[in-house]
Amino acid sequence: MTKCPICGFFKTKIYWKHKDMIIDKCDGCQTLFQDPKSPVLNDNELITQIYEQYKESFENHISINISRIEKIEKITGIKVKNLKILEIGCGNGALGSILIDKKNDYWAFEAYPVFQKELARNKKLSDKVFFSQFDPQKIKGGNFDLIIANDVIEHLLAPLTLLKQLRDFMKEKGLIWIEVPDESYIEIKGLIRIITKMYVKGYPTNPDHKILFDKKTFLNFLKISGYKIKNYEIDSVWGDKEKLSVVFNGKIPFYVKTISEILKITSLDKIIGASIIGVLEK
Numbered sequence: 001m002t003k004c005p006i007c008g009f010f011k012t013k014i015y016w017k018h019k020d021m022i023i024d025k026c027d028g029c030q031t032l033f034q035d036p037k038s039p040v041l042n043d044n045e046l047i048t049q050i051y052e053q054y055k056e057s058f059e060n061h062i063s064i065n066i067s068r069i070e071k072i073e074k075i076t077g078i079k080v081k082n083l084k085i086l087e088i089g090c091g092n093g094a095l096g097s098i099l100i101d102k103k104n105d106y107w108a109f110e111a112y113p114v115f116q117k118e119l120a121r122n123k124k125l126s127d128k129v130f131f132s133q134f135d136p137q138k139i140k141g142g143n144f145d146l147i148i149a150n151d152v153i154e155h156l157l158a159p160l161t162l163l164k165q166l167r168d169f170m171k172e173k174g175l176i177w178i179e180v181p182d183e184s185y186i187e188i189k190g191l192i193r194i195i196t197k198m199y200v201k202g203y204p205t206n207p208d209h210k211i212l213f214d215k216k217t218f219l220n221f222l223k224i225s226g227y228k229i230k231n232y233e234i235d236s237v238w239g240d241k242e243k244l245s246v247v248f249n250g251k252i253p254f255y256v257k258t259i260s261e262i263l264k265i266t267s268l269d270k271i272i273g274a275s276i277i278g279v280l281e282k
């Protein structure tokens, strides 16, 4: 029995055990999470290997993030220009690089060495990024219009603590933009990932994901965050050409394009593969 990272409840049980990965489920809030004793969490070599794969697709990440900014503007109604922006977990810096071009005062944190090395060589970003986990001491007095956490919250052991800390760094009308992968239907997705040897050796989910949100448990997380929910949206992956392009290393096979079109027309794309977006305000 372990402590749920979302509600703090101690009644949890093992939900799925595969190789050296242990996924638990909370009896209280139903959230799935990797057991802190899941051995694969400490396999740094494997985790670095997984992220090394992303480095080859910087150009694709630029196109994904151009559409991401359009999405932020559409959903929140704010213009992403001349803003003071903080990104938690900026990865290879693709989003930051566009935000700087758009005349935003951009700052970021990145804790993973594999991305830090790449960022250190990027002249535009190297002095805008703190090479560590989020640390309130480093941005004293920062007063941000927009805080972005894309694919970050699911990597944290205590995501609510981070959200609590961020409150002091937001302007009165500031917003927090959060995106997490939607792990609904994990039973099916997990089997496919095992069979196709995803994440190098084949695991039900990314070995580095500590929390596996679905639509319901993510909404619950937003509700107990202490903020007001401004927006909650499901965003398609299968209906998104740029995102598919990353998955298939720039060359999307014809049959995948066809499947993607069908899924988009029938709206099934938002059920089987999606990210979930939450926008929070004070």
Ligand SMILES: [Zn+2]
Pocket (backbone or CB within 6 Å): 004, 005, 006, 007, 008, 009, 026, 027, 028, 029, 030, 031
């Ligand atoms: Zn819970």
